[in-house]
Amino acid sequence: MANSWFDRNPKKTICALLITVLLLMAYGAEKLLKYKNQGIGFNYALPHRAIRLREYRPSMTEAFLPGKEERYFDTLVLKKYILRLDNDGFIMPSKKYDHPDLSLVFLGASTTECRFMEEKERFPYLAGALLEKRLGIRINSYNAGRSGNHSLHSINILLNKIVPIKPQIVVMMHNINDFVILLYEKSYWNHNSSRSVIIDLNDEIVSNFIKIMRDRYIPNLAAEMRKFGKSVRSLWKSEPQGGHLSGQGDEFAQVRDKKLVINQSELTGQFEMNLQCFIYLCKARKIVPVLMTMASRLKETPDKVIADGIREAGLDYAEFKALFDGFNDAIRRKALENHIMLIDLAKGIPPEREYFYDVVHHNPKGSVKAAEIIIEHLQPLVQQIVEQKNATLN
Template sequence: MRHISLLEFQPGMVMDIVPPFSYIEKTNGTLVPETCRVNIDANGFMVSDKPYVKNDSKILLLGGSAIENLFIPADKRILARIETILASSGRDAKVYSAGVSDSHLLHMINLLLNKGIGLRPQCVVYYATPGLDIIANEADNSFWNSDHGINPLREAKEEVKIKFRESFANKGGFKDEKKLLQILCDVCKRFDIPLLMATWPLYGPVDAYMQKQHSNLDSFYQEEAQTSALNEVVRAIAREQKCGLIDLERSFADLEHGSYFYDWNHPNIKGCDLIASITSDAIKTLYLDKAIDNKGKLINLSPIIFRLELIFREILDNPDLVVTSSLTSHDVAEWDSLNNLRIIAAVEKRLAVQFTGPEVEKLTCVGDLAALIASKLQA
């Protein structure tokens, strides 16, 4: 009998794991060979040693092996670092990671529907998984192609190995990817769960490590191009669906890849820390810091920031401006004191709110403005 395979660890499992030499020799030398504790809760999510305490915010991470961090020490993994960073700012959270090797977008949606919703998270963070999603985009019938080991529908106890590719041409145009991302957004909206969507970093310039890994660099360049195209899809859907965006591609664009990743895709300790920091900032600004109404309910600020972007683009005469919660006047040359007054006036008129002088003076970034607007609309 066939079944839908949920990619997950064995529930309740606790194990110590050391990266084997055969794995380490394929890295760039930034993966430290040490014993790493893996804790899996009763629902098959990877968790830290931090116990859940009543009133902790529950955060669910969706992704592949890049956020699984199997060979990273438990307290240095992305999930644990997010907990630590949020706690340092006065926000206690319990993070549950559904990141598992060989996971793609369809797997994540199945997982969210079958056990993620039951967790009742206050926030879901989806990290794009270029490797498997790009393979699906190239395959006939995409995510439902059984020949490539992609289809989640499998025979009982069937062992499936992914058939990787060496050439990429954007065969499917990411059409199914777009539809599945829309479904992911719709599921979260219907269950009133704020969703953050994250792009994934490109490798960047070819270095000695990548030259050693690829005898034919054409394949590398093709995959980089498709990763970039996939990230554009994530950005477009996040904007269309008014979800929060974590643009890891742009955050890592000017950084040396080998300092933050131990191979082409998996972050080392330093990379995990930076990804966790960027993710935590997005969570704090959009959902946990000032986005709480007078009844203690979390407010999703993404729709407000989306509307602010339209206003900012018009007032600043910059149609390509990307407005995020952390954006400040120091980041945009056109955002001077005069245009700031125009922005405030436009916001008051179009969103039917009124600000006091002291309220405006306290604003330091777009996130502050969005939170202030939310408080006015909730009043």
């Protein structure tokens, strides 16, 4: 009779038995200690919560090419657009001078980011450059916009990223992302996969570990693989409902089919509290706060491409416009109540395709128009601040 596998491999058999015994002992010890400790004791696997600093990765350089999700962008030039980030996560060009006469920062979302535009056409940069030329002074103008951000994200960015660079002026523009998140999630504090303000670091580490290792050792190959994957997916399925409004996939798919109950006073009330926090924080840190309304192509009789885009997102056009206008009114109201500067882009830029490539995003001509309106408001304030600074130094 042939020897059994166990007889032929005594060392492997002993190792297997030893491992089995150790595993059983560990399992038994864990069960015993669980009963004994009754949940008392530190555990690294417990949630490790942190506040999300929602920004693009510092030092990132990315090329964006409009695709199927931009099908409602009727004046967008279809080509590659480069987005470069500095070491602090600001969109470049950013810090031009080590010792500027004045620094200003623009806070906002994709309408401030100006992704589909050449670098020097983006109004946060352009406004600073035009002011610098007019006044003959050195200005650092920072673009802290991030697609998908709402006002609570910007408050966090203000406190933890902008305050340390000690700007004299911070301009904030929010509207559409705030009412969309409040409309679907009912609160700024929610569990939305990409827009929640609180995250579990353990979940982030587990879900991103392989991606981090991949991008650390084969970043260029990984980038091409992502592009290829995106191209393949776009061939098989169209953009989900509502994706074009945010420039991303449908983050609200799980709640989109639910009947929406719109309480405009409740939504604007939550938004106004964030605006007030922004104002208080700026003043407490000796920064001049400026609020800015958001311009759009929303009008009584909308262009077909705009009406179609909003309809596909599952929203009634009239209700959408009423919410958008109501949030701009809230911005005007808070600026008036707090006696701070208001830059009313919504009144200054006509709601026409000449200035926008979709509902709210500027094309280059719209960006130039926005920059011109901004500098007309900021110029006297900038002059005053610089004169006071020079008087103090002298």
